[in-house]
Amino acid sequence: MKIGLASDHGGFELKETIKNFLNEKGIEIVDYGTSNGNESVDYPDYAKKAVLGILKNEVDKAIIMCGTGIGISISANKFPGIRAALCWDSYTAKMSRLHNDANILAMGGRIIGPELAKEIVDTWLSYEFEGGRHKRRIDKIDSLAKEYWNNIK
Ligand code: RB5
Numbered sequence: 453m454k455i456g457l458a459s460d461h462g463g464f465e466l467k468e469t470i471k472n473f474l475n476e477k478g479i480e481i482v483d484y485g486t487s488n489g490n491e492s493v494d495y496p497d498y499a500k501k502a503v504l505g506i507l508k509n510e511v512d513k514a515i516i517m518c519g520t521g522i523g524i525s526i527s528a529n530k531f532p533g534i535r536a537a538l539c540w541d542s543y544t545a546k547m548s549r550l551h552n553d554a555n556i557l558a559m560g561g562r563i564i565g566p567e568l569a570k571e572i573v574d575t576w577l578s579y580e581f582e583g584g585r586h587k588r589r590i591d592k593i594d595s596l597a598k599e600y601w602n603n604i605k
Pocket of ligand 1: 460495519520524
């Protein structure tokens with residue numbers, strides 16, 4: 453399994469923590485930036501880098517971070533096929549895999565401490581999608597949006 457990592461300046465420190473954590477576990481990662489926490493950058497640019505990593509099959513899943521996790525998750529969820537879940541505890545992380553088949557985990561670098569973040573990552577990586585009725589629901593996310601965009605011209 454290969455995991456993409458991306459953050460803006462607000463999530464940089466947490467991204468580095470998670471990078472070391474995954475390295476220690478022997479999980480392969482691709483770091484899409486940003487490269488420091490001092491320079492202010494725009495979170496949609498980094499959401500896009502992680503999203504393209506998934507859509508181009510460079511990575512299987514991604515973990516993205518900004519100050520709150522809100523802006524970067526909203527940005528990632530604009531792309532079809534992306535289900536970015538903003539998680540703040542193990543339960544939300546677990547359910548985002550079981551029911552939503554989240555392919556991106558988003559966290560807030562200014563919200564969550566390093567130890568809780570590692571626990572969230574561990575949990576998120578250890579659960580598989582349950583499928584069944586949940587598959588029908590996640591399929592509707594993109595198909596209903598497509599229906600809307602095809603009908604407004
Ligand atoms: C940047 O200061 C901050 O707005 C960003 O990291 C994020 O929290 C936005 O949702």
